[in-house]
Amino acid sequence: MGAETEESIFINKVQRRTLLLAAAVSSGTGLAVELLLGNLASYLMGNQALAYGIAIGGFLAAMGIGSYLSRFIAPKEQGRALQREMLTAFIKIELLIAPLTALLPMALFALFVADSAVIWQALFVVTILLGILAGLEVPILARLLEIVDGVRDAISGVLALDYLGGLLGSLAFPLLLLPFLSMFPTAFVLGAFPALMVFAIGQCFPSMRRWGYAGLILGIVLLISAPASIPLGNKLENNLYNAPIIKRVQSTYQRIVLTRQGKDLRLFLDGDLQFSTVDEYRYHEALVHPAMSAVPKRKKVLVLGAGDGMAVREVLKWQGVERVVLIELDPTIVKLATRYPQLAKVNANSLKDPRVQVINADAFVQAPKLPDIFDVIIADFPDPDHDSLAKLYSDGFYRRLMGRLAENGVLVTQASSSFFTPKVISCITATIAHTGLMVHPYVADVPSFGPWGFVLASRNNIDTTKLKLEIPTRYLTTPLLQHIFELPKDIEFGNTEINRLTHPVIVRYQSQESRIRNIP
Structure with a gap:
């Protein structure tokens, strides 16, 4: 035994x-x-x-x-x-x-x-x-x-x-x-x-x-x-979208899907709609042109996110632009925007313009390290629905960006749906104001998204009633540009906390509201 x-x-x-x-x-x-x-x-x-x-x-x-x-x-x-x-x-x-x-x-x-x-x-x-x-x-x-x-x-x-x-x-x-x-x-x-x-x-x-x-x-x-x-898996994924999927890519950072129905080309990141070619010009004109029209000069422009090239396309319409730096985390987005013919056509091959420098990096880390001082800083990040994105809407990040902003420069950021997530635009407005910048929230109508919020900020006060457009547009006019700063009554400000790196309250505001999740 x-x-x-x-x-x-x-x-x-x-x-x-x-x-x-x-x-x-x-x-x-x-x-x-x-x-x-x-x-x-x-x-x-x-x-x-x-x-x-x-x-x-x-x-x-x-x-x-x-x-x-x-x-x-x-x-x-x-x-x-x-x-x-x-x-x-x-x-x-x-x-x-x-x-x-x-x-x-x-x-x-x-x-x-x-x-x-x-x-x-x-x-x-x-x-x-x-x-x-x-x-x-x-x-x-x-x-x-x-x-x-x-x-x-x-x-x-x-x-x-x-x-x-x-x-x-x-x-x-x-x-x-x-x-x-x-x-x-x-x-x-x-x-x-x-x-x-x-x-x-x-x-x-x-x-x-x-x-x-x-x-x-x-x-x-x-x-x-x-x-x-x-x-x-593709057949199952097709059921999430009403339009046929023409391109799908899994990058290191996210799931990228392009759909097309007739002339309507749509980009989705992790299931969230980023733009529709039917009305993307409304969003990008509203994002870019108020800021570009609010500065005395616009030689250097910093664009954060927006790797699809649409915002850069609008920036390059302005006379006097000498240098554009685009910081985009996901290089796959940039490759699609430059190499996929249907996207490159929509963004007018803006990312191949010799004045444009593309940096694939985390904007939170890279933007404050740039040696340039910029006349305009445009932040076009995804909605802050989790902590890794919330830092891009924090007071700490905005303070770091101020070091790259010219004395008479302007900062603008997208601020989510003003109707479905009013606390988000209120939080972003309060957070930027907390850094000492003057803030001017505004709303534009984008049919794919509904009423959409933005926040314009600067060291000096801006008379928004005197802003003028100096470039051809499809949506904005000078009277409309001045009118979008007149906010609807149902957007309440002052009832939100400051979004901090150590306390990302904006994620809660984003998830508490009836969040738009466009999967058409």
């Missing part, structure tokens, strides 16, 4: 390393798929903080449940029987995780198309299921290794590889998997990892060889199926 026990507890170096590798693969795969689920829910629903909160927080909590449940696996077995039961249990868990990892993200997407009202509940259920299964893995591996390593060394070894795998998975997802494979193929590739890990275990443990071949077959099937998930 003693001889049998001694034989059963022997695990050679290759087997030990394979089990430790399994810990890293399990952790990396688990964390990557939760990031994928958070990214998917954020894309579909728009609330990034809640999406990742459910995905990551729920996953960690469920791992605790799984860890507790692992005590009921082979509680009385010892020696050879314990090793066999632990290995078999781990393999079964991996073979279950593999297809769930591949299929559940697409199932969530399909559920959203069918009934978006239950997406948060579904995300929670999926997260809990995967978290419980992932929570079983580490205790099982630790119990296998403690037979030969002892409790201390087994736990430290498994946890070290588990944490390392988590780091690799969390970096690989945004930097490699999502940009190069897109969402659903990434899910299938992630699903193949635990299946192929079963094959590796089967090769190292002869008694598990048949399970290993099952893992190999499953892994190959998932990898082969990854390309097939693209057209299926």
Whole structure:
């Protein structure tokens, strides 16, 4: 009996390393798929903080449940029987995780198309299921290794590889998997990892060889199926838009979709409408020309965001513009704007103008570092619906921009829907005023968006009744330019807090209101 026990507890170096590798693969795969689920829910629903909160927080909590449940696996077995039961249990868990990892993200997407009202509940259920299964893995591996390593060394070894795998998975997802494979193929590739890990275990443990071949077959099937998930995912995504999709790209930062219905070309970033060619000129004229008409000279202009080139197109209409610096975070947007013929036509190839310098960087970091002093600064960022965007509407950022603004210069920013999110334009106005700048909020009518808010700011007061247009336009006239500063009565100012880096209240204001989520 003693001889049998001694034989059963022997695990050679290759087997030990394979089990430790399994810990890293399990952790990396688990964390990557939760990031994928958070990214998917954020894309579909728009609330990034809640999406990742459910995905990551729920996953960690469920791992605790799984860890507790692992005590009921082979509680009385010892020696050879314990090793066999632990290995078999781990393999079964991996073979279950593999297809769930591949299929559940697409199932969530399909559920959203069918009934978006239950997406948060579904995300929670999926997260809990995967978290419980992932929570079983580490205790099982630790119990296998403690037979030969002892409790201390087994736990430290498994946890070290588990944490390392988590780091690799969390970096690989945004930097490699999502940009190069897109969402659903990434899910299938992630699903193949635990299946192929079963094959590796089967090769190292002869008694598990048949399970290993099952893992190999499953892994190959998932990898082969990854390309097939693209057209299926595209078909599901088509249901989110009323117009045919003519271009879709997954960049490192966001999902980019172009739709076209007749002459109406529309750009969406993570499901949010950025412009429609039917009326984009209204938005961009309202964004650019009040600021350009309010300064005595406009030699140097800084444009933040607006990588589609539309705002730059309007800037270049003015005489005397010598230099335009555009800071856009996502280089994919700039590539589309310059290389995609239909977009380049709309923006009049503005980004190829020799006066324009494009910098692909985070405007929050890069703009204050620029050596130039600018006559006009134009901020055209997405709506502040999560913390990473809220910083671009903070008092700290506006103070930093003041260092790049000429003494008689003007700053303008888009300020979301004045009707659906009145607290947002109020918050932006109050925040900029808090920096000491004079503020002039105004509203323009853009049919695709509804009434849309903007805030003009300067060190010196601007007499908006004397602004004049000196360039050809399609929407604005000089009388209308002066009239847009007359605000409707239902926009109340002074009832909002200052948006700070340490307290991004603007995210709450954006989410509290009936937020426009244009997916036509």
